[in-house]
Amino acid sequence: MVGREEFTLSAKPCVLVYAEDDPEVGPPPWDLLDDVEVVPAGGPVPPAAEILYVWDHRLADLGALLRAAPRVRWVHANSVGVDRLLCPELRGRTLTNARGVFDTSITEWVLAAVLAHVKGLAETWERQRRGVWEHRVTGRLAGRRAAVVGTGSIGRATASGLSALGMTVELVGRTSERAGGGRGSDSLTKVARDADVLVLALPLTAETAGLVDAPVLEALGPDGFLVNVGRGRSVVEADLANALRSGLIAGAALDVFEVEPLPANSPLWTLPGVLVSPHMAGDYQGFEADMMSIFGDNLHRWQAGRPLRNVVDLDLGYVPG
């Protein structure tokens, strides 16, 4: 009987979950899963808890949680970028992420931002607020050149979307970054020189931190437009502010920043041609259910002893391939 009871216990997976009580990130929709036992992370850890679901991606100290839950073998993150989660305690454990869930929504946000820039929608709304009817001649996107840096699923989807709009698109990954030598900055300068629109869809790693600096922005040029949907620290924000202030580039659409929320004294709030978006490009009505669906699929794999999807390479800091 003891053996049978243990079997029953292990058949109902016990999931530690980190979720803040915060309206910005709603509660996990557990009802979408089959029967699971959910235990808040941070309190007493049941012996059966082998899984930690980081529902709120803003978790500051995964290491502390894992030290208190030595039997956790699999950590699933509700985000694509996992830079905040990487810690020595993950060694010997499996980390998976939500890769794929934001592909369409972020692609659409990038297209919205780039088209709005080319068509001058911010300026049109500004005149509308003042009740001013003022005809202007704006640009066309078709035939112009984009470079998308980052070959993950978001980068590939974004490149495909820009291509569907008639842009010539170069998709830039580690290989071509490295071809120029150094950490890729040299070749990124070449990439930027050939691009009208430079889109960053990069994880934050030692190689990508500070990748876009003054020389890259200068190469992008006075008609150039920068989009960042990856991580803020891929861009040297002081260099970007200087470039925008001096007209070294035409504008930027930023969903991510070195420090979030963007500090009140950041010049980016008011510099011309800038869209400041509060890290929301990926979130769409119903994304919580799609998040849970990715976790649920992996949970079934875990229970069946099959390989998990979206496994992060802990050395690279993202899901390769």
Place this chain on the structure above:
Amino acid sequence: MVGREEFTLSAKPCVLVYAEDDPEVGPPPWDLLDDVEVVPAGGPVPPAAEILYVWDHRLADLGALLRAAPRVRWVHANSVGVDRLLCPELRGRTLTNARGVFDTSITEWVLAAVLAHVKGLAETWERQRRGVWEHRVTGRLAGRRAAVVGTGSIGRATASGLSALGMTVELVGRTSERAGGGRGSDSLTKVARDADVLVLALPLTAETAGLVDAPVLEALGPDGFLVNVGRGRSVVEADLANALRSGLIAGAALDVFEVEPLPANSPLWTLPGVLVSPHMAGDYQGFEADMMSIFGDNLHRWQAGRPLRNVVDLDLGYVPG
């Protein structure tokens, strides 16, 4: 010798041109054409003038110009919509237009407006102006339904662009409009009921005037979004203002209006979810050269006695097919 001189004269085409001295519409780039004799319309008309080029599409009285130039046999319009130009004096003459030149630019403007609506860019910019960091969850366009009313080159290009973004698109022309009986309003109500985004790319004719009224807007529904890039009078603006005020529809992107410039007291300037664009969706850097290129191609055809392109059906009021 006289005969030879006459031959020389007729080999250099004499073109009457209507162009206001107005920075909004620059001067025609005649240098892009082979040798032509250009004569301002409205003054003395040389006997050799068989062609009138309406460079400024805002010409108010084509009839008066044509009565003063009885030998003009071909009128070319620098616009796609020709509703302002249609007059009895065109009978027995050929009217051509600039069909095709705005296809890409207007498509991009429609995509910009629709994506900006779904992604809430106006609201993001509004918060940015106030320095407010406020995460929101917005929508996704892929999988939603669009109806594009108008099967001319602009309507077809726009439908294709929305389809490339993953929307399900219905292209609605005269046939399906008429299927519902009356002037098409009945069936347009059905079309609107099945659409999240309703795009108007229509010429202004007796059949299209007032086509979008309160019942159509009610059918479009509280999540519905209206886009008009055709002619303002296709929409009953009072009904549209009521629909926006009461939340009967979610928003509208308007490049054209019943009266242009939009009067200062129009409620559309300030109603929620509205983009007021001063009839500029089609104009892009370099469009003047493309305009002249369309005219130049037809001029070669005229000189060679070949059929002209973009010939307007004077009964329909647009270029069919």
